[in-house]
Amino acid sequence: MYVIVAGGGKVGFYLAKELVEHGHEVLVVESDARRAAEIEAQLGSIVMCGPADEARVLRDAGAERADLVCAVTGDDEDNLVICQVAKARFHASRVIARINNPKNAEIFHKLGIDDTVSATDVVLSVIEQELPRQHLIPLLRLRHTDVEVVEAIVEEGSTIAGRRLRDVALPKPCTIAVILRDDAVIFPEPDTPILIGDALIAFTTSENEGPLRKALLGE
């Protein structure tokens, strides 16, 4: 696979290093000559010095034949331009943008850059998982959908503890896909009882998150 990594900062460097170690053909495009030389000294001749948000640079980098263009500079605007040029002008097979400000994700999606990675969001999601257990914990959002995977812990005193799954009034659409009980993974049937300490993994829409919280946790 031919991968162009636009931006030779820490993220770009380690991304390129991993990709090279996995046997991919990689080119790092870095605008700062000194940084480009540093990367070249460590990773070999896989660096091009130039601004990746300029079409001529992406053309010379071979964006037309790239299987993947990753825009991972520290600047969301640059990443957006790089992805748009790679996609619209050079028809790169796939583009991935690093987003520094999570609020920009929607703009990227609106402009056709569907694959985005936000370190801020990742850290936020880890923090949310560490929040008090009575909350509904968001685990992930399914790509290109409004569907979220969430986790709810059944605490002592919960109104659903001891009831069967069929007796729990879940909002629609929403489903409990898995129950984690001690070390066991249970794919629940309607008759499966819900016990204290169970971790319920549910699929829900963002809209139904509130009603689901109420149904499972009584909040």
Next chain:
Amino acid sequence: MFNPKKILVPVNGGPQDATVVALASQLAKRSKGQVYAIYVIEVRRTLPLDADLPSERQEADVVLDGVEHAAEEWDQEVETEILQARDVGTAIVEEAVEANVDLILLGISYRRKFGEFDLGRTVPYVLKNAPCEVWVCREQIGDRSGR
């Protein structure tokens, strides 16, 4: 005295090719060694590394034929190869390591850039990174017309 057994001679069709091949042939003859000439085609990033480049390969063939003829004058056999790489310097060093050569003989022209003598990228890279001895033969100043 330095008696290299394996000598790598990168050529590019430049004015110093014949000189370095002659020098390599004499050294190899004395040490009963081998001369290994390579022509590196630098493949731009817009193309895959193994792209078919007929005109470049034809040019490389002509240059390497010249190398063989130059070596014949010294009654020295020379092994030739055409390589495709992203960067000439890297290809030379990698080839030197792989073939475990004792000496790289580079021929360079006298080149000026912005009024200053300029070695380009390849020679400094090879000088910095090659594990073996590296000799650089620069053409005489004013050897060629217009310089």
